[in-house]
Amino acid sequence: MDVFRWEIILAVLGVVVPIAAALYEFVFVGRKRLGYRVQMDTTATDAVHSQYAGALQQLQDGDGTRLVDPSFVLLRVENNGATHIDNDDYAALPDDKVGIRVRFPGRRVAGMVVTELGDDFLRPCFGEDSGLSVRDGVIELPKVPLNRSAHYKVLAALERTGEEENGARAQFAPPEVVGGIKGGVGNGGIQETRSQTGTSWRAIALICFLVLVVLGQLAVSLGEDDTTAPLDCATGTLTITGSSAFKPVLQDATEAYRKTCPGAEFVIRTGAGSDGLETLDREGRKQGSSSPAHLAFTDGEKGEGHPRLLPRPIAFSLFALVVNEEAGVQDLSLGQIERIYAGDVTNWEQLGGNDLPIRLVGRAYASGTRRAFEQKVLGGVQEPAPTSDDCRNPGPGAVPGPVRCERGSTSGLLDAVERIPGALGYSALGEAAERRGLRLVSIGGHRAGPEEADHGAYPFWATEYAHTYGEPPADSLAAGFLRYLTNEVGKDIVRSHGHRPCGELRNPVLCRPTEQARPSLSPSVAPSPSSSPGGGGGRGVTGRQAGPPAGGTRDSVVRVAES
Numbered sequence: 001m002d003v004f005r006w007e008i009i010l011a012v013l014g015v016v017v018p019i020a021a022a023l024y025e026f027v028f029v030g031r032k033r034l035g036y037r038v039q040m041d042t043t044a045t046d047a048v049h050s051q052y053a054g055a056l057q058q059l060q061d062g063d064g065t066r067l068v069d070p071s072f073v074l075l076r077v078e079n080n081g082a083t084h085i086d087n088d089d090y091a092a093l094p095d096d097k098v099g100i101r102v103r104f105p106g107r108r109v110a111g112m113v114v115t116e117l118g119d120d121f122l123r124p125c126f127g128e129d130s131g132l133s134v135r136d137g138v139i140e141l142p143k144v145p146l147n148r149s150a151h152y153k154v155l156a157a158l159e160r161t162g163e164e165e166n167g168a169r170a171q172f173a174p175p176e177v178v179g180g181i182k183g184g185v186g187n188g189g190i191q192e193t194r195s196q197t198g199t200s201w202r203a204i205a206l207i208c209f210l211v212l213v214v215l216g217q218l219a220v221s222l223g224e225d226d227t228t229a230p231l232d233c234a235t236g237t238l239t240i241t242g243s244s245a246f247k248p249v250l251q252d253a254t255e256a257y258r259k260t261c262p263g264a265e266f267v268i269r270t271g272a273g274s275d276g277l278e279t280l281d282r283e284g285r286k287q288g289s290s291s292p293a294h295l296a297f298t299d300g301e302k303g304e305g306h307p308r309l310l311p312r313p314i315a316f317s318l319f320a321l322v323v324n325e326e327a328g329v330q331d332l333s334l335g336q337i338e339r340i341y342a343g344d345v346t347n348w349e350q351l352g353g354n355d356l357p358i359r360l361v362g363r364a365y366a367s368g369t370r371r372a373f374e375q376k377v378l379g380g381v382q383e384p385a386p387t388s389d390d391c392r393n394p395g396p397g398a399v400p401g402p403v404r405c406e407r408g409s410t411s412g413l414l415d416a417v418e419r420i421p422g423a424l425g426y427s428a429l430g431e432a433a434e435r436r437g438l439r440l441v442s443i444g445g446h447r448a449g450p451e452e453a454d455h456g457a458y459p460f461w462a463t464e465y466a467h468t469y470g471e472p473p474a475d476s477l478a479a480g481f482l483r484y485l486t487n488e489v490g491k492d493i494v495r496s497h498g499h500r501p502c503g504e505l506r507n508p509v510l511c512r513p514t515e516q517a518r519p520s521l522s523p524s525v526a527p528s529p530s531s532s533p534g535g536g537g538g539r540g541v542t543g544r545q546a547g548p549p550a551g552g553t554r555d556s557v558v559r560v561a562e563s
Contacts, residue, residue, distance in 0.1 A: 006220045014213040018206060032089070033081030034146075034181045035193040036100075038174065039153070040074035059157070061110050069160035070110070073175060075102060077141065078118075078151035080193055081184075090143045091180035091188055097131030099143035100179035100190060102154075106162040106172060109134045116153040118146075126152075141179075232487075234480040235263030239283075242276025242297035244409040245317065245369050245428035246464055249497045250297070256493065257484050264477055271408055273298030273368030277467060281306050284469030291472040295481070299368030299428075300375075300462040308469055313511035314485055315464040315499040318429040319372060320448040321441035322414065326421045328354035331442040334459070337377055340424070341384065343401030348422060356422035359391055360384075360404040361413050363426075369410065372462035373426050377443070391416050391423065414438065426460070430498030450500055454513045463511045464499065 044059060044067075059067045077100065079085050090099040112134055114126050122144060126132050131142035139156060160172075180189040240250055247270040254266040269276075276296035283292045299319075302311055321337070323329060327348045332340075339345045340358060349355045362383050363370035374382055387398035391405035407413040410427045417423040418437040429448045432438060440448060443460060452458035466485070472478040484490050491501040502511035 006216070010213050010216045010220070014210060014217075017209060031082045032085065032181060032184045033079070034085060034179065034184060034190045035078050035080045036177050036190055037076040037078065037193050038073065039076050040072060041172065041174065042072055043172075044070040044072060059110075061159075067110055067157070067159035071107065071158045071160075071172060073104065073156045073158060074115070075154045075156070075175065075177070076151055077144075077154070077190075078193070079146035079148060082148065084148055084150075085146045085181055087143045087145050089181045089183070091182055092143065097129075097142055098140040099131075100141040100177065102139040102141070102156075102178075103137060103176050104156070104158055104172075105176065106160065107158040108137050108161050109139060109156055110159050111157040112139050113155050114152060115155045116151075118149070118151040122146075122150070122152060232480045232483055233261035233263070234475060234477040235261070236293055236477045237265040237267065238477045238481060239267045239269070239294045240297065241269045241271075241279050241294070242467075243273045243299050243368050243464065244270040244411070245299055245319070245431070246270075246297050246315075246499075247410070248431060249315070249494055249499065252493045252496075253485055253490055254481070256489060257481060261480075264481075272364050272366035273300075273371075274366035277302055277306050277309060280467060280469055281309060284308060287469070291468055291470045291476070291478065293476065293478055294469065295478055296467040298465050298467065300372050301465065302467060306467075309467045310469075310471065311465040311467050312482060313463050313502045313509070314466050314482075315494045315501055316450075316453075316505055316511050316513075317462050317464045317499050318448045318450070318453060318458075319369060319426055319460045319462065320429045320432050321377075321424065321426050321443065321460070322417050322432045322435070322438045323425075323441050324417055324421055324423045325437060325439045326354060327356055327358075327424070327439075328352075329441065330439060331445055333444050334377065334379075337443070338379070338381070340402065341378060341381075343384065343399070346402050354422075358402040359388075359420055359423045360402050361391055361416045361420070361423050361425035362386070362404060362406050363410075363413060364406050364408050368462065369427065373460065376459045376461065377426075391420050428498070433498065456513060461513070463502075 059070045061067060087099075092099055114132070117123060124130075125142055125144045131140060133140045139154065141154065144152065177190055177192070180187070182188060240254070247268070250268055250270070254268065258264055258266070269279075273296070277298060280292075280294050280296040283294050286292075296309070297314075298311075299317060302309060321332065329348055329351060332351070336345070336351055341360065345351060345358065347355065347357055360383075363373075370383065374380065384399075384401065384404055386404050386406045387394045387401075388403045388405045389395065391403065394403050405416070407416055410431055413425045414427055414432060414435055417425040418435055424441075429440075432440060442448075443458060446452045446457045448458055448460065453461045466482055468478060468482075472482075485494065486501065486503060491503065494501050502508045505511055
């Protein structure tokens with residue numbers, strides 16, 4: 001690899017130079033600094049005679065003598081460094097109380113007063129024995145300890161002492177400030193600072209440098225040959241069917257793939273995982289020996305049948321029980337959940353919640369999410385048959401127990417639970433967590449999370465599989481998209497929707513938790529023997545469903561790419 005590539009050099013300069021400038025300014029140069037600023041230096045005589053001059057025309061010395069060509073100077077002394085300045089930091093003899101001396105060439109000090117203190121606790125520093133005085137026309141200022149950004153101001157009234165030259169007044173020379181600190185900038189002497197009203201030349205120079213770096217990187221990138229597409233890019237149209245729980249991942253992943261590979265188009269139809277397998281198997285048989293441009297995703301294994309479909313684990317998916325927030329419950333044990341679906345509990349008040357009837361919203365018979373719920377949460381027992389179409393009122397001939405309805409997609413189920421008071425359902429964790437009107441229910445005191453599932457504490461999970469009809473060609477869009485889902489970009493997309501890429505688990509091939517034991521029921525929450533005919537703790541759900549109920553999976557084309 002060529003280490004000395006121009007883009008690398010420019011990137012390093014763009015990082016190193018600002019860091020070096022900051023270190024120089026704030027660590028080395030600006031670490032300890034004593035400064036002063038002349039904020040005003042003006043005469044008190046009028047350039048144009050005015051009747052409103054008043055006392056300014058009558059300024060007098062202490063003995064009543066009027067000042068000659070009087071002037072005023074306002075001096076600000078400040079700590080403009082990065083550390084504080086103590087009494088011992090002044091570059092003066094230990095027994096000398098004076099830290100700074102100010103003289104005014106051509107002028108005499110007629111009066112002086114400290115007019116402003118940056119901090120009120122500086123007031124004792126200017127007491128009678130502090131060293132503050134005027135001696136031989138020189139203002140002597142004491143050794144004042146100054147924290148960062150602390151300051152004080154001195155106002156001096158002056159009169160001219162120099163002679164006029166050729167009948168004209170000579171311009172006053174600026175004040176001479178003498179003082180210093182130990183270990184300060186340069187020789188440690190006090191430095192004149194200026195009020196910053198605009199952008200400093202150092203900042204402008206640094207900005208210009210960074211602009212040149214960016215323009216240089218742009219020129220280098222434009223000069224490179226980027227006409228070749230990534231090796232994994234494939235063209236054509238790929239149809240994706242199956243799990244609606246994995247739909248958000250598929251939407252984002254296909255959109256990102258299209259941006260990388262503009263020649264690729266995708267058609268996504270989601271609903272129930274079993275229906276996606278049937279569609280893939282049917283299309284593969286029509287195609288013959290070659291693999292069709294078709295993928296099917298399922299929540300969990302495909303089960304028996306479809307011997308020509310090859311599964312590939314993609315992600316470890318977490319699911320969650322969701323309840324309408326008006327139900328007033330946040331945690332249910334496995335025994336309580338089983339009793340609800342067995343029909344033994346019909347009102348949330350029986351479990352310590354609000355006085356609302358329980359309404360169960362489930363997925364269709366072919367749904368992989370429903371299959372995961374039955375296997376992981378209900379212990380292999382199927383959900384009861386639907387008794388309602390609107391999820392509120394039981395239909396004719398409904399058996400006693402909670403009202404139960406079915407929806408053909410994850411979003412449809414979440415909409416129903418969010419809308420109907422007392423409703424209970426289940427869905428993929430990522431999509432459920434985005435709904436405001438729902439509450440995620442912990443199972444046995446354990447919330448839905450990767451760590452809880454990894455250690456066998458949280459039972460509601462499934463492996464997300466992608467299925468192909470036979471082995472797709474290596475250069476096909478189906479194979480390229482599967483590789484894309486398992487590389488770094490695809491992993492980021494999978495992870496952003498609450499799933500875990502299989503490659504991040506301890507056993508990527510199996511793509512499941514390290515411990516799979518279903519949590520046992522604690523005696524305090526186990527159902528009573530009388531809750532089912534055989535004392536089975538609420539497992540006695542009757543009426544085993546033999547096939548898909550009425551109103552089966554509703555497939556919808558969520559996006560058809562333009563041809």
